[in-house]
Amino acid sequence: MFAINRKDSGTPAAQGEPVTLTIDGAQVTVPAGTSLMRAAAAAGGAIPKLCATETLKAFGSCRVCLVEVEGQKGYPASCTTLVAPGMKVKTDSDKLRQLRKGVVELYVSDHPLNCKGCPADTHCELQSVAADLGVTTSPYGFDGASHQKAPCDASNPYFEFDPKLCIACSRCVRACDEVQGTFAITIEGRGFESRVVASQDQSFLESECVSCGACVESCPTAALSEKPLAILGRPDKAVTTTCAYCGVGCSFEAEVKGEQVVRMVPSRDGKANRGHACVKGRFAYGYATHEDRITTPMIRRKITDPWQKVSWDEAFKYAASEFRRIQATYGRQSVGGITSSRCTNEEAFLVQKLVRAALGTNNVDTCARVCHSPTGYGLKHTLGESAGTQTFDSVQKSDVIFVIGANPTDGHPVFASRMKRRLREGAKLIVADPRAIDLVRSPHVQADYHLPLKPGTNVALINSIAHVVVTEGLVNEAFVAERCEPGPFQKWRDFVSQPKNSPEAMAGITGVPAALVRGAARLYAKGGNGAIYYGLGVTEHSQGSTMVLGIANLAMATGNLGREGVGVNPLRGQNNVQGSCDMGSFPHELAGYRHISDTVTRDLFGQTWGVTLEPEPGLRIPNMFEAALDGSFKALYVQGEDMAQSDPNTQHVTAALSALECLIVQDIFLNETAKYAHVFFPGSSFLEKDGTFTNAERRISRVRKVMQPLAGLADWEATVGFARALGYEMTYAHPSEIMDEIARLTPTFTGVSYEKLDRLGSIQWPCNDAAPEGTPTMHIGEFVRGKGRFYVTEYVPTQERVTARFPLILTTGRVLTQYNVGAQTRRTANSQWYEEDVLEIHPQDAEDRGITTGEWVGVTSRAGETVLRAVVTERVQPGVVYTTFHFPDSGANVITTENSDWATNCPEYKVTAVQAVKVQRPSEWQRRYRKRNEEQLALAREATGSSTAN
Numbered sequence: 005m006f007a008i009n010r011k012d013s014g015t016p017a018a019q020g021e022p023v024t025l026t027i028d029g030a031q032v033t034v035p036a037g038t039s040l041m042r043a044a045a046a047a048g049g050a051i052p053k054l055c056a057t058e059t060l061k062a063f064g065s066c067r068v069c070l071v072e073v074e075g076q077k078g079y080p081a082s083c084t085t086l087v088a089p090g091m092k093v094k095t096d097s098d099k100l101r102q103l104r105k106g107v108v109e110l111y112v113s114d115h116p117l118n119c120k121g122c123p124a125d126t127h128c129e130l131q132s133v134a135a136d137l138g139v140t141t142s143p144y145g146f147d148g149a150s151h152q153k154a155p156c157d158a159s160n161p162y163f164e165f166d167p168k169l170c171i172a173c174s175r176c177v178r179a180c181d182e183v184q185g186t187f188a189i190t191i192e193g194r195g196f197e198s199r200v201v202a203s204q205d206q207s208f209l210e211s212e213c214v215s216c217g218a219c220v221e222s223c224p225t226a227a228l229s230e231k232p233l234a235i236l237g238r239p240d241k242a243v244t245t246t247c248a249y250c251g252v253g254c255s256f257e258a259e260v261k262g263e264q265v266v267r268m269v270p271s272r273d274g275k276a277n278r279g280h281a282c283v284k285g286r287f288a289y290g291y292a293t294h295e296d297r298i299t300t301p302m303i304r305r306k307i308t309d310p311w312q313k314v315s316w317d318e319a320f321k322y323a324a325s326e327f328r329r330i331q332a333t334y335g336r337q338s339v340g341g342i343t344s345s346r347c348t349n350e351e352a353f354l355v356q357k358l359v360r361a362a363l364g365t366n367n368v369d370t371c372a373r374v375c376h377s378p379t380g381y382g383l384k385h386t387l388g389e390s391a392g393t394q395t396f397d398s399v400q401k402s403d404v405i406f407v408i409g410a411n412p413t414d415g416h417p418v419f420a421s422r423m424k425r426r427l428r429e430g431a432k433l434i435v436a437d438p439r440a441i442d443l444v445r446s447p448h449v450q451a452d453y454h455l456p457l458k459p460g461t462n463v464a465l466i467n468s469i470a471h472v473v474v475t476e477g478l479v480n481e482a483f484v485a486e487r488c489e490p491g492p493f494q495k496w497r498d499f500v501s502q503p504k505n506s507p508e509a510m511a512g513i514t515g516v517p518a519a520l521v522r523g524a525a526r527l528y529a530k531g532g533n534g535a536i537y538y539g540l541g542v543t544e545h546s547q548g549s550t551m552v553l554g555i556a557n558l559a560m561a562t563g564n565l566g567r568e569g570v571g572v573n574p575l576r577g578q579n580n581v582q583g584s585c586d587m588g589s590f591p592h593e594l595a596g597y598r599h600i601s602d603t604v605t606r607d608l609f610g611q612t613w614g615v616t617l618e619p620e621p622g623l624r625i626p627n628m629f630e631a632a633l634d635g636s637f638k639a640l641y642v643q644g645e646d647m648a649q650s651d652p653n654t655q656h657v658t659a660a661l662s663a664l665e666c667l668i669v670q671d672i673f674l675n676e677t678a679k680y681a682h683v684f685f686p687g688s689s690f691l692e693k694d695g696t697f698t699n700a701e702r703r704i705s706r707v708r709k710v711m712q713p714l715a716g717l718a719d720w721e722a723t724v725g726f727a728r729a730l731g732y733e734m735t736y737a738h739p740s741e742i743m744d745e746i747a748r749l750t751p752t753f754t755g756v757s758y759e760k761l762d763r764l765g766s767i768q769w770p771c772n773d774a775a776p777e778g779t780p781t782m783h784i785g786e787f788v789r790g791k792g793r794f795y796v797t798e799y800v801p802t803q804e805r806v807t808a809r810f811p812l813i814l815t816t817g818r819v820l821t822q823y824n825v826g827a828q829t830r831r832t833a834n835s836q837w838y839e840e841d842v843l844e845i846h847p848q849d850a851e852d853r854g855i856t857t858g859e860w861v862g863v864t865s866r867a868g869e870t871v872l873r874a875v876v877t878e879r880v881q882p883g884v885v886y887t888t889f890h891f892p893d894s895g896a897n898v899i900t901t902e903n904s905d906w907a908t909n910c911p912e913y914k915v916t917a918v919q920a921v922k923v924q925r926p927s928e929w930q931r932r933y934r935k936r937n938e939e940q941l942a943l944a945r946e947a948t949g950s951s952t953a954n
């Protein structure tokens with residue numbers, strides 16, 4: 005039987021010089037700073053414990069872990085006593101057992117050992133300590149038990165708190181403080197009066213708790229436990245896999261009973277998350293078996309026809325015949341494909357291979373087009389590699405953390421917790437964001453500088469910061485002289501030092517007082533290790549690529565690259581954005597970011613695939629839409645992407661999709677794009693397949709199959725089936741063989757294999773002969789491109805200007821509990837925290853318009869109109885409104901425009917000029933959307949028999 009007890013050394017690892025001591029007669033050598041408890045564990049022993057766990061600092065409250073130390077009086081707690089050279093320690097004796105027994109009997113008086121039926125039965129630490137000491141009942145009786153009548157708090161949808169089972173060890177409180185950094189719970193009272201209290205003595209659901217599960221993970225009993233554990237019972241196996249939500253890439257043990265996930269437990273061995281998780285990965289996996297899943301292939305001739313259920317073979321045959329007919333009629337370039345940043349590396353690689361090799365075109369793109377394509381451009385040009393430079397662990401060595409256009413506590417929560425821990429230890433924080441995001445001020449964290457810039461003025465801001473660095477003599481001259489090209493550096497220096505780039509001159513544009521900019525620039529340049537973390541608030545602009553260049557310029561100028569604690573780190577939105585880009589999903593690049601026009605690379609791929617590849621880059625997503633509307637682009641294969649909701653200017657997108665003659669959508673749900681599709685390939689969730697994801701640290705981690713694919717085929721198998729139907733043979737028995745092919749063709753992946761991933765746990769690319777176990781920190785000694793290259797970053801205002809008609813700027817973002825287009829999280833209890841997209845508006849703007857919180861607001865831009873409920877808040881500055889895009893019928897992207905980044909076409913989601921007025925009913929688009937949505941769901945229901953099928 006699978007055991008869910010974990011090995012736990014009791015206290016965190018220490019880093020000091022080796023110290024040798026004797027424990028129970030055996031010599032052991034451990035780093036100075038190690039506790040006796042951990043040293044005993046290293047020697048193979050196990051001292052009983054209740055309040056200690058290796059993820060938290062020692063607390064010393066339970067007194068179960070007492071030991072004897074030769075020459076010392078009394079019985080010190082082994083969790084709080086540190087090793088010393090020559091120390092002689094005894095962990096077991098009659099006296100120690102007697103003392104421990106007395107303590108445990110006291111605990112048992114408040115927590116009777118009625119273990120049968122308890123969710124923690126067989127993995128409860130109190131139960132196991134009591135059993136070891138032979139404690140079965142308490143001589144103190146149970147009358148003093150003050151928690152026995154306390155009601156259970158089951159308000160949180162995912163876990164419950166049963167005070168009757170609480171032993172007041174405080175592990176949950178410390179986990180919330182130390183690991184998560186939310187400080188949502190406390191212990192009130194003393195002795196038997198001690199009790200765990202959430203926020204202001206509220207229910208967990210009403211409290212500040214963000215449902216990360218760290219308290220549940222740390223609880224030694226079932227006082228805090230996952231609800232499914234009580235319902236489904238003990239799991240029978242655990243499979244290590246990787247979260248399919250954000251780009252942090254947390255590692256989990258999926259604990260499974262039969263084909264059902266009992267719980268997802270964050271892996272302590274996971275190098276991206278170190279045992280922590282957030283509400284999405286930890287709890288919101290129920291979408292994978294939601295009744296809306298479509299599990300049979302479907303086809304239809306017209307998008308107004310009912311869907312027809314078919315076999316996989318029929319679906320492949322129909323799709324292939326349509327693609328070939330269209331190519332024969334309109335030409336080879338009239339078709340294309342979109343790879344998914346939610347699918348595995350292997351699946352993205354296969355889709356682009358199918359498009360290039362089987363369809364003979366480079367018309368392939370990926371959803372990274374609409375998020376981080378400027379990162380690829382900016383970092384490749386300056387540093388030579390299109391990826392973040394550090395590990396997440398690196399932040400522990402940062403002295404100054406500069407967050408630009410990212411909201412880590414919502415978008416990358418597990419990394420945010422790491423960052424906050426470092427900030428609590430004393431690192432300084434600069435936040436550049438139009439909104440007062442949580443990091444600006446949260447428990448025990450306060451930004452030293454918040455630069456509340458106007459949306460669209462990033463480049464002006466980075467230039468003014470650079471101006472201070474250059475004109476105040478803060479350039480790291482030695483680093484630049486040794487590591488960077490002198491000519492471009494001089495040009496950049498001359499450019500940024502011009503008076504027009506000074507903070508004073510730029511303040512009118514950015515809206516940020518010059519003194520703040522000067523202070524932040526000095527802090528970043530002089531404060532020690534400076535690390536920049538940025539997100540879509542940098543990239544999703546008409547000057548997104550310019551801003552990435554500007555960030556890299558700043559990091560090079562201050563010498564903040566090429567070692568731990570520094571770097572330039574794009575926080576990736578979706579789980580495999582990095583990977584889908586690495587895999588050659590862009591129309592101009594083959595795997596490993598090698599240009600399609602390069603003959604040697606093209607021939608290498610062409611020979612391996614048995615085809616001649618086109619040397620010209622294909623169409624990008626926006627160009628595909630344009631071509632569909634002008635009639636030259638007719639068929640598209642979309643894997644795991646919902647452009648009808650996620651891409652800007654929805655009406656333009658849906659018009660383009662409607663113009664296609666064959667749209668294949670491969671997804672787990674009938675998403676918004678599928679409502680315009682002719683062929684539906686039912687997708688597989690991350691629980692149903694093998695593969696790999698690559699996170700924001702370039703870390704490749706295994707995704708392992710936990711259950712059989714509900715539709716019979718994993719996504720990669722469906723792509724293989726489609727390729728074969730097109731007459732192009734693909735012969736892979738397992739995704740590991742796809743990875744082997746990637747490794748053979750891609751210099752940065754040469755050393756990657758499933759065998760090595762299983763052995764090492766995860767690998768950060770580049771992984772090759774030069775770095776056989778991967779590359780945690782990039783650009784050590786020299787940049788990937790050789791010398792770093794500076795670029796002049798002239799600020800060019802966006803064309804999206806506020807006017808009397810559109811006086812406000814709309815900017816967009818995410819919330820913690822929902823994810824991207826919401827297709828997954830909307831189908832979980834996460835919607836209890838956020839059930840609709842809302843419009844944040846500053847009190848002054850709201851008052852001018854007579855708007856109060858909860859009222860309907862019509863938001864109109866040059867592209868369209870939608871209606872959202874208002875939330876009046878000072879989180880946004882006057883003149884700026886903000887919304888999210890998690891719900892299809894809120895139509896946030898009906899209002900965003902087609903303005904895009906000059907270099908990469910990444911849409912300018914973050915800047916849309918709008919007007920907001922009080923209204924009484926949904927917009928015209930919303931009414932049309934709801935009608936059409938109902939029609940499409942009805943057409944699907946006819947085929948699937950599902951009552952919802954949405």
Ligand code: SF4
Nearest residue numbers: 180213214216217219
């Ligand atoms: S779930 Fe997370 S945020 Fe909530 S109380 Fe537990 S540790 Fe704190």
Ligand code: SF4
Nearest residue numbers: 170171173174176223
């Ligand atoms: S809920 Fe669990 S972790 Fe928290 S004090 Fe009680 S027993 Fe300890």
Ligand code: SF4
Nearest residue numbers: 247249250254282285
């Ligand atoms: S932080 Fe990201 S990867 Fe980690 S559990 Fe949350 S959603 Fe998943």
Ligand code: FES
Nearest residue numbers: 055064066067083
């Ligand atoms: S485990 Fe050491 S005092 Fe509780």
